[in-house]
Amino acid sequence: MVTAQSRLSRWLITGSGVDNGPEFAGKVLDAWAYANEVQLDFIRPGKPTENGYIESFNGKLRDELLNTEIFFSLPETREKLEEYRLDYNTYRPHSSLGYRPRAEYAQQAASKTTTTQSKRKILALPLA
Structure with a gap:
């Protein structure tokens, strides 16, 4: 859920994998x-495993927020998101990061990197 504008302000993205939903x-x-x-790199229709990280996140978002809240306005929805x-x-x-938060993991990875360009890329990686 990182906006394209904020990502582009750090470094230029050249591609994005997306599913075949109407929003894409x-x-x-x-x-x-x-x-x-x-x-834009579209996954094959009916193959959600090609986009496993996003499918996993979308399921968690639905289970933990969208199915538990009633939103009364668009501003309220944006605030909750x-x-x-x-x-x-x-x-x-996150279990995949050794049970560390994504921001902490990104900071540690950037601190172990020697070049400024690599640090910018690590810190600009999509954080849901």
């Missing part, structure tokens, strides 16, 4: 990708 098949995203020279994103990236331990 529209003309607006296609026009944005073309204007920003971003290659931002709270979830901050918690997910800053405080929540």
